[in-house]
Amino acid sequence: xxxxxxxSMWVDVFMQQLTTGLSNxxxxxxxxxxxxxxxxxxxxINFAHGDLCTLGSFLALTLVGLLGMDAWTGxxxxxxxxLLLVSCALFCASLNWVIDRVFYRPLRQAPKLTLLxxxxxxxxxxxxxxxxxxxxxxxxxxxGVAAAAPKDFPALVSDENLLGATAKMSFTMSDLLVVCVTxxxxxxxxxxxxxxxxxxxxxxxxxxxxxxxLMGIDVDRVIGATFLIGGAIxxxxxxxxxxxxxxxxxxxxxxxxxxxxxxxxxxxxxxMPGAVVGGLLIGVARALSDGYIEARWTNSVVFGILILTLxxxxxxxxxxxxxxxx
Amino acid sequence: MVVSPQWRSPALWLLAAAVAVGLLDDPLNLGxxxxxxxxxxxxxLGLGLNIVTGFTGLLHLGMxxxxxxxxxxxxxxxxxxxxxxxxxxxxxxxxxxIGAIAGFLLGAPTLGLRGDYLAIVTLGFGEIVxxxxxxxxxxxxxxxxxxxxxxxxxxxxxxxxxxxxxFGSGERPWYWLFLxxxxxxxxxxxxxxxxxxxxxxxxxxxxxxxxxxxGIAPVPVKLxxxxxxxxxxxxxxxxxxxxxxxxxxxxxxxxxxSVLALxxxxxxxxxxxNGVLVGSVAxxxxxxxxxPKMASWLQQHGWVNSGNVLGSPNNWKYLVFxxxxxxxxxxxxxxxxxxxxxxxxxxxxxxT
Numbered sequence: 021x022x023x024x025x026x027x028s029m030w031v032d033v034f035m036q037q038l039t040t041g042l043s044n045x046x047x048x049x050x051x052x053x054x055x056x057x058x059x060x061x062x063x064x065i066n067f068a069h070g071d072l073c074t075l076g077s078f079l080a081l082t083l084v085g086l087l088g089m090d091a092w093t094g095x096x097x098x099x100x101x102x103l104l105l106v107s108c109a110l111f112c113a114s115l116n117w118v119i120d121r122v123f124y125r126p127l128r129q130a131p132k133l134t135l136l137x138x139x140x141x142x143x144x145x146x147x148x149x150x151x152x153x154x155x156x157x158x159x160x161x162x163x164g165v166a167a168a169a170p171k172d173f174p175a176l177v178s179d180e181n182l183l184g185a186t187a188k189m190s191f192t193m194s195d196l197l198v199v200c201v202t203x204x205x206x207x208x209x210x211x212x213x214x215x216x217x218x219x220x221x222x223x224x225x226x227x228x229x230x231x232x233x234l235m236g237i238d239v240d241r242v243i244g245a246t247f248l249i250g251g252a253i254x255x256x257x258x259x260x261x262x263x264x265x266x267x268x269x270x271x272x273x274x275x276x277x278x279x280x281x282x283x284x285x286x287x288x289x290x291x292m293p294g295a296v297v298g299g300l301l302i303g304v305a306r307a308l309s310d311g312y313i314e315a316r317w318t319n320s321v322v323f324g325i326l327i328l329t330l331x332x333x334x335x336x337x338x339x340x341x342x343x344x345x346x
Numbered sequence: 347m348v349v350s351p352q353w354r355s356p357a358l359w360l361l362a363a364a365v366a367v368g369l370l371d372d373p374l375n376l377g378x379x380x381x382x383x384x385x386x387x388x389x390x391l392g393l394g395l396n397i398v399t400g401f402t403g404l405l406h407l408g409m410x411x412x413x414x415x416x417x418x419x420x421x422x423x424x425x426x427x428x429x430x431x432x433x434x435x436x437x438x439x440x441x442x443x444i445g446a447i448a449g450f451l452l453g454a455p456t457l458g459l460r461g462d463y464l465a466i467v468t469l470g471f472g473e474i475v476x477x478x479x480x481x482x483x484x485x486x487x488x489x490x491x492x493x494x495x496x497x498x499x500x501x502x503x504x505x506x507x508x509x510x511x512x513f514g515s516g517e518r519p520w521y522w523l524f525l526x527x528x529x530x531x532x533x534x535x536x537x538x539x540x541x542x543x544x545x546x547x548x549x550x551x552x553x554x555x556x557x558x559x560x561g562i563a564p565v566p567v568k569l570x571x572x573x574x575x576x577x578x579x580x581x582x583x584x585x586x587x588x589x590x591x592x593x594x595x596x597x598x599x600x601x602x603x604s605v606l607a608l609x610x611x612x613x614x615x616x617x618x619x620n621g622v623l624v625g626s627v628a629x630x631x632x633x634x635x636x637x638p639k640m641a642s643w644l645q646q647h648g649w650v651n652s653g654n655v656l657g658s659p660n661n662w663k664y665l666v667f668x669x670x671x672x673x674x675x676x677x678x679x680x681x682x683x684x685x686x687x688x689x690x691x692x693x694x695x696x697x698t
Contacts (some may be wrong), residue, residue: 063462065462065465065466123672126676127675127676130675130679132461132462133403133405133461133462133465134675134679135675136405136462136465137405137608137612137671137675138671138672138675138676140407140605140608140668140671141667141668141669141670141671141672141675142668142672143668144605144664144665144667144668144671145664145665145668145669145672146668147664147668148661148662148663148664148665148668151655151661151664152655152656152661154655155654155655155656155661164653164654164655165653167655167661168655168661274601278470278473281466285466314481316477316480316481317477317481319473319477320473320474320477320478320481323470323471323473323474324470324474326466326467326470327456327467327470327471327474330456330459330463330466330467331455331456331459331467334459334460334463
């Protein structure tokens with residue numbers, strides 16, 4: 021190896037880790053938004069959110085299998101991805117609303133820890149649903165045997181390097197997909213919270229539910245809408261997670277959920293821009309830990325970041341600005 | 347036992363039932379001795395969690411980590427591939443001490459946090475402990491686990507007359523030993539609850555501000571609770587690994603075990619020692635007896651076959667644990683055998 025090529029190789033490897041980290045970070049950020057919105061409005065760590073996204077991924081794989089989508093190419097292929105995004109977003113949104121209605125709404129007046137325990141229970145129930153779902157005798161689920169095994173998700177989006185086959189760095193269609201889904205969603209969500217009536221109501225309920233209800237805001241409806249929106253974004257995330265990583269398992273919600281929750285805490289829980297910044301940071305931290313420490317320590321690194329943030333800066337990086345709650 | 351003379355006390359009934367199982371299991375061929383040993387190990391874990399979550403009102407989602415620390419502390423101090431090679435009893439004492447120190451070390455920087463953040467920190471600690479045990483395979487043997495571990499020994503009459511006799515593979519001596527240890531732990535927890543320390547725990551749980559106004563320093567009080575609970579969980583881990591003569595793989599001490607401990611405490615009645623005992627019988631009974639029965643019943647009627655995901659009892663555990671937590675929180679947050687004091691951190695009307 022020539023002496024002068026070493027620094028540039030180091031840079032290439034680093035840039036590659038950064039690209040992967042940022043793409044994964046955007047997915048984490050989308051899930052983190054679901055955590056932070058719910059925490060902002062009812063101060064609940066919605067433990068079930070990661071597992072909700074798992075179910076979204078399982079629905080996506082089911083649709084791929086039912087429609088034989090892995091054979092679609094060209095324009096139908098693009099349409100197929102859009103179909104997956106829309107149906108999983110609708111599914112996760114309605115399921116999240118139902119979860120709030122059934123598991124959380126009856127406990128609105130109860131102490132916070134009661135609600136948290138209920139959320140943990142809900143998370144376990146969803147994990148079990150995903151396990152049973154994986155046992156459905158379909159080709160894409162491995163014919164129903166070994167329900168607990170990770171499932172391969174077909175590469176609907178090509179892994180071709182957009183920078184050219186000989187480029188040292190790779191930026192694939194999947195990376196582009198992540199960017200194309202995530203950025204518009206974040207912009208739309210910010211607009212919704214800033215400029216619409218519903219957004220204003222959400223900010224009001226987050227600041228003071230009692231005062232908001234005295235002003236004529238239907239608090240339960242606004243909370244329901246928050247779960248609906250957070251669930252929809254989680255649904256989008258579940259599809260691009262599956263398309264980007266090409267493998268899903270019934271337990272992955274715990275892992276991705278903890279990454280996303282860590283991101284939300286790191287950014288400052290309750291803050292939308294915080295969730296995005298935190299998500300990107302966690303994505304990059306994971307990639308760097310995979311590349312420069314060892315992949316088997318990566319989860320510990322993330323949990324270490326979580327604990328250190330909670331102990332030394334519980335308000336997170338951007339959490340001081342209470343105005344931006346929700 | 348240091349109990350008030352209440353003959354209706356559920357603890358006494360449970361003790362009587364446990365003694366009856368011990369005496370009648372062989373003649374009646376009940377087959378309960380084996381699962382009951384698991385029940386008692388988890389009762390110890392539950393008693394530890396009850397001190398932290400029940401008495402002191404701190405939601406703890408990482409009890410499995412202390413169980414793991416206990417199992418590995420016991421293994422490293424007793425297994426003959428390490429230099430220490432202590433006997434069962436001294437290894438168990440070391441295990442309890444290391445558990446308490448670990449609880450102290452986790453609690454010291456984190457106990458100032460508010461409830462839900464503390465819960466997440468304990469959860470993260472549980473994951474990190476698992477990873478460390480898995481990855482430091484030079485010391486912990488990674489996923490193989492450490493074995494063999496020495497069985498307990500007691501002074502008894504054996505083939506060579508009176509002396510220290512090691513337990514064999516028979517269930518009976520283990521059963522009575524575990525019952526005795528559980529009994530000691532129950533009495534200790536009762537007395538602790540009524541001691542100056544225990545009253546401090548309850549006071550901090552009910553109203554931290556009022557307690558600190560009365561001269562109780564909340565963080566040291568919580569720290570003692572954390573360390574005591576961790577020590578009990580570590581003892582449970584040590585006994586568990588001694589029973590199987592191996593620590594098993596680190597993945598055995600995962601979040602599911604922590605949630606199982608939480609279920610045990612919540613089902614029985616949070617803050618109630620009798621509740622923990624009832625809860626561990628109910629939960630371990632559900633997981634190890636009722637679920638396998640249900641699965642084989644489903645298979646007998648031809649509704650599922652053994653290759654089906656519904657046919658394996660293990661595949662229902664998440665659903666059972668989850669449903670228990672959700673239903674109890676909704677219907678009866680104070681548990682089946684509620685503790686005497688009405689207000690709980692986790693029951694309606696409690697402080698948040």
